Amino acid sequence: MQHYSGFGLFKHSLSHHENWQRAWRNPTPKKKYDVIIVGGGGHGLATAYYLAKQFGVTNVAVIEKGYLGGGNTARNTTIVRSNYLWDEAAHLYEHAMKLWEGLSQDLNYNVMFSQRGVLNLGHTLQDMRDIERRVNANRLNGIDGEVLDAKQVQELVPHMDCSANTRYPVMGASWQPRAGVARHDAVAWGFARGADAHGVDLIQQTEVTDLIIEDGTITGVKTNRYGEIKADRVGCVVAGNSSVLANMAGFELPLESHPLQALVSEPIKPILDTVVMSNHVHGYVSQSDKGDLVIGAGIDGYNGYGQRGSYPTIEHTVQAIVELFPIFSRVRMNRQWGGIVDTCPDACPIISDTPVKNLFFNCGWGTGGFKATPGSGNVFAASLAKGEMHELAKPFSMFRFHNGALIDEHGAAGVAH
């Protein structure tokens, strides 16, 4: 793998940047792998990377029906934070946060991780009590966080309307300074390049159409392009399509797939140097490095596999943002798109073994899994390497919906649905 550096940039400029090595190969799959990962989103690629790099399992294929990172990974609003309420979730997201902090160096790829801080606003007394509880819980877990009052919020975000005149006045916020944003495409590409360098085969434009199961054990997958490919273990990381894959394996998951959409505005001058989220009026906004406002909000109220999203949701989102930032009311929106997210009843992911031997699922991240990308990949890789769930993943077993050990994160997940 070619090493990226300032000197390399200079050297390649002399040949007009025409001789850069390809970031990854485009191989024909082998007949058999130790591990097949279905789904080449950020989580699948991170899994492959850590499998090869950290756990020495290099006979690995990632099978992706479209192009790498073209699912939710390329469609999200890029917010990264670890201020979840319950210990299980806080530990998992903080594990990811620690990996984010060294990720660009580790991958030798600039994922543009920017710790510009995240504000979760409170608009009611109950919001503020929940915020206090969550920040205290975070601090007991060694995760940074502060409770801010309206005045402190106003100082951080001078252009937001923090007056008492709004319909839902800002009463305060939780503030996680280490949180921020990362460049979503770069995350997928960085992991892909790293995995490829360690020998992982990245197979694009290939859909897994069935899972091959013999005597309750998975032995491989069927694909639309290369027929059967064998594997000792299979990990499914297909976000919105998890239920479809689970049905191939003959079991059900407690998931519902919904479109979730985002919008970006025309680029404007720097005006917002942090991330503002509000669960109560339900909208979130940050400003990208190239100046556009990145805006997101809730899922469509009904199941859907359309990567588009509905109009009423856009209206509610924009209402919330304009309520918070009247100054944005005449900013034009440039683009809108949707992803398909797989929502779980307790707003927590499923990282789990399954009723089928050697088949593992990593899914149910719903509206908030981008922040977990390195952590998710890391614990899933550890589980696939050993055939036994990683300690941090254990509480997220799919069987928690049978034994009742749910992790109710609706509050800290920042979802109003």
Added chain:
Amino acid sequence: MFHIYCPHCGEYREEEEFHAAGQAHIARPLDPEACSDKEWGEYMFFRKNPRGIHHELWVHAAGCRKFFNMTRDTQTYEIKEVYKIGEQPTVVAQSAAK
């Protein structure tokens, strides 16, 4: 934007008047005490999530406030039919029909 026919009002109205309430035809176990944890968990949390034909419960929230069922394709978003609670759908998925 959906244009939804409310079988109670007998009219088409805009999506915003309605609220989707999840999968239709979910029967509460008659004797909950007799359920195993698995059965109860499945009743509580496991929902069909098909890419294709789906039977859903909707409520005309800003209208007559009555519930009804809808058969909808989750991939094309086509509304196949609406029918009242207690009635059975006439459009069913191929796999379910077998």
